[in-house]
Amino acid sequence: MPPRRTTLTYSSEDVGPVVGDRPLYVYYCKYSGKHALTTDCNLAAAPRRRTDHAIVLDTQAHLVKLYASDGGMKLLRRRNGTVERQFRLNAGKLPVAYRTEPEGRFLYILDNALTTYTADESALGAGTPPVPPCILAIDKDKTQAALEVDERGKVRLVLRVTADFVRIQIKGSMSTTNGQEELLELLRGVLGVRLGQLSLQRGESVRHKMLVVDGLSPETVFSRLQKSVNSNPRSLGRSSKHIINTSIVPMEVPDPATAPGGAAPASSAAAAAAPPAP
Known part of the structure; x- marks a missing residue:
């Protein structure tokens, strides 16, 4: 059969x-x-x-x-x-x-x-995080980043990159010219650009600024900022005033x-x- x-x-x-x-x-x-x-x-x-x-x-x-x-x-x-x-x-x-x-x-x-x-196949397949919305292209060769600045810290450093802000700590005050110059000098070294490629625009408060970077893509700006965050000493990366109340x-x-x-x-x-x- x-x-x-x-x-x-x-x-x-x-x-x-x-x-x-x-x-x-x-x-x-x-x-x-x-x-x-x-x-x-x-x-x-x-x-x-x-x-x-x-x-x-x-x-x-x-x-x-x-x-x-x-x-x-x-x-x-x-x-x-x-x-x-x-x-x-x-x-x-x-x-x-x-x-x-x-x-x-x-x-x-x-x-x-x-x-x-919203994820697409290329982003998921690459296994790398997408550029957060606080960093975006505003022209062919210009990138804008939203900054939130912590003043009067012990050291100057990039604290973290979140969806809403790039959080930075400086020693001075953003209400003074010296404080803004200190911020630009820190970002010049982190991003590896000339001071002439950086400019600050007003934000929603004195501590919030819009950084405009000439000559770098959003992907490059994000990568260099995140690299700076990852290199922070653990003892300096988070002080008590940065702890978020989660109660x-x-x-x-x-x-x-x-x-x-x-x-x-x-x-x-x-x-x-x-x-x-x-």
């Missing part, structure tokens, strides 16, 4: 959605600039918890690749006396998200903790029937917060 054979015919209509067909969003810690999350969910459109305004991400409904370390468990007491458990997830030393169960389905992204870029102010627990976007209220004492309804 000859062996039975089965012929299967597939068409493109039989193929389900694949990751490459969806836009991917790459999220970074807003304060440290560390890569924290890649997902196909636009967090700007995701539901939020009413208790702390955290973004609710369903890890079963969306592609989620989390780049975070265990931040330990925290107990938060709400104003009505209930206690909520949070299993924190850190980007570096800063918490950016939490779960209410160790392996819970729902991931809660702390409000205002992440910033995003959560307890908020009122809502009525379950009024929780927006299907997000659930906080748990009762010694119980985890319930996830949002599907």
Whole structure:
């Protein structure tokens, strides 16, 4: 008896959605600039918890690749006396998200903790971080960078590059001509350019400036700034005034029937917060 054979015919209509067909969003810690999350969910459109305004991400409904370390468990007491458990997830030393169960389905992204870029295949394949939005091209041969300056420090250095600002520390004051000259001299050495290629424009305050660099691309400016950050001595890279307050102010627990976007209220004492309804 000859062996039975089965012929299967597939068409493109039989193929389900694949990751490459969806836009991917790459999220970074807003304060440290560390890569924290890649997902196909636009967090700007995701539901939020009413208790702390955290973004609710369903890890079963969306592609989620989390780049975070265990931040330990925290107990938060709400104003009505209930206690909520949070299993924190850190980007570096800063918490950016939490779960209410160790392996819970729902991931809660702390409000205002992440910033995003839309990833393309070339950026993901290269494995290198994209240029943050605080550094951009304004002309064919000119690059603009948003600066945030810490004054009266012990040393001059580039502290960090985040999505919003290049944070720099100088010894003087930005309200004086000497302080601005000190800032330009520091950036001249970091970027490897002449002083004539640098200019400062007004920002939203005295400590915030727009740097214009002539003759360098945004990619080169970002690379040289980040190289300077990476070369900082650990003992000088972060003083006490740079520590970010990551505490959560307890908020009122809502009525379950009024929780927006299907997000659930906080748990009762010694119980985890319930996830949002599907």
